[in-house]
Each structure stands twice: as structure tokens, then as C-alpha cells.
Amino acid sequence: MTTTSTGYAGRTKYTRERARKYQQRPPAKHQAEMRLLDRAFALIPQEHRVLDAPCGGGRVSVHFARRGYAMTAADLSPAMIEVARETMKRNALDVPVLQQDIERLTFPDCAFDTVVSFRLFHHFPTVEIRRRVVHSLCRVAVKTVVLSYFAPSLSAVRRKLRERRSGSKKYITPLKEVAGYFHEAGFRLVKDFAQTPLIHTLHVAVFERSGDAR
Numbered sequence: 692m693t694t695t696s697t698g699y700a701g702r703t704k705y706t707r708e709r710a711r712k713y714q715q716r717p718p719a720k721h722q723a724e725m726r727l728l729d730r731a732f733a734l735i736p737q738e739h740r741v742l743d744a745p746c747g748g749g750r751v752s753v754h755f756a757r758r759g760y761a762m763t764a765a766d767l768s769p770a771m772i773e774v775a776r777e778t779m780k781r782n783a784l785d786v787p788v789l790q791q792d793i794e795r796l797t798f799p800d801c802a803f804d805t806v807v808s809f810r811l812f813h814h815f816p817t818v819e820i821r822r823r824v825v826h827s828l829c830r831v832a833v834k835t836v837v838l839s840y841f842a843p844s845l846s847a848v849r850r851k852l853r854e855r856r857s858g859s860k861k862y863i864t865p866l867k868e869v870a871g872y873f874h875e876a877g878f879r880l881v882k883d884f885a886q887t888p889l890i891h892t893l894h895v896a897v898f899e900r901s902g903d904a905r
Contacts, residue, residue, distance in 0.1 A: 714748030739804035749775035765791035829876035
């Protein structure tokens with residue numbers, strides 16, 4: 692598997708201990724995030740083949756596999772892959788979990804009808820990485836890409852204060868910037884969904900290939 696620069700913590704931070712801790716999301720937070728994704732997936736036909744990248748511990752793949760989508764999960768971290776495979780087995784789901792670098796996906800062009808990328812984009816520190824990832828996701832999608840990102844909001848101020856204490860950093864990317872990367876890749880914005888407009892940073896945007904799908 693091809694790797695690129697370790698220019699952000701999300702590429703390297705997930706040890707086995709951290710991967711298992713990350714999977715243990717507070718139930719209320721997990722449910723709120725899945726409701727946000729459900730709003731976006733109301734636009735995605737149930738017969739779509741869906742790539743979940745990065746899959747983390749597999750919670751998004753489980754959520755949509757239970758709703759009838761043909762899911763494939765992928766992640767860079769061996770520890771996350773281990774957790775995700777355990778999650779699929781525990782839920783009796785036949786979802787393949789593969790090792791992939793989201794910056795350099797090795798799937799053929801248009802291998803999936805839809806690609807979902809949840810809770811990673813805000814880790815990317817540079818325009819170059821953001822553009823590379825968007826083009827990678829768009830290349831393997833026939834029709835649709837569903838992407839979460841952190842938008843400017845009132846909670847961004849509180850987040851910056853927490854980041855100063857913890858040393859971790861999350862990057863805010865306005866929708867106009869995100870949509871620009873997709874436009875370069877031949878995709879247009881369909882709809883943007885906010886967890887709570889102007890208050891929460893977490894957004895999920897749905898983009899579709901412009902013109903006829905290949």
C-alpha cells in the first residue's frame with residue numbers, strides 16, 4: 692500500500708489502545724452523528740454500493756449495512772481495521788474491511804456508487820492534502836460522495852481553547868472551500884447538512900458527479 696507524508700496526526704495516532712477508546716463513543720453523541728448522516732443518506736438510493744473510508748471502528752458501516760446498503764469498509768490504521776473486523780463479526784455483518792490510504796485509494800475508477808468519509812477531513816492541515824483526498828474519493832465514486840467537515844461556528848471558539856490545552860488541532864474549512872475541491876474533481880454540491888446551524892462545527896455535505904455518471 693502506498694503511503695504519503697505523515698503530515699497530520701490522524702495518519703499515525705491510532706494505536707490499539709486509542710483505536711478501541713475511539714470506538715467507545717458516548718451513546719448520545721453517536722446517535723446525533725448517525726442522525727446527521729441519515730439526513731444525507733436520504734438522498735442515496737438503498738441499492739448503492741457504498742465505500743466507508745476511513746471506517747474507524749466500523750460504526751458507520753454497521754449503521755448503513757443494517758439499512759440495506761452494500762458496504763465496504765476501509766482504513767489506514769491496522770489497529771482500526773482490527774477493531775472494525777471485530778465489530779462486523781459481533782454484528783453478524785458480511786462487510787469486508789480493507790487497508791487503504793484515503794490519499795491514494797487503490798480501487799479501480801468508479802468502483803462504488805457512493806463514498807462516505809466521516810470525521811476525517813477536519814484533520815487535514817493543508818490545501819494540498821484536502822485536494823488530494825477529495826480527488827481520490829471522487830475517482831472511485833460513480834455518483835456520490837458524502838463528506839463530513841468542520842465549518843465555522845460559535846463552537847469553534849470553544850474548540851480552539853480546548854486545542855490549546857490538549858495540543859491537538861482540528862481544521863475549519865468553509866463550505867465554499869470544500870465545494871471548490873469537488874468542483875475541480877467534476878462534482879457539484881447537492882446539499883449541506885449541519886448538526887446545528889451556526890452552533891456546531893460538524894457538517895455533512897452531499898456531492899454528485901456533474902453531468903452523466905460514468
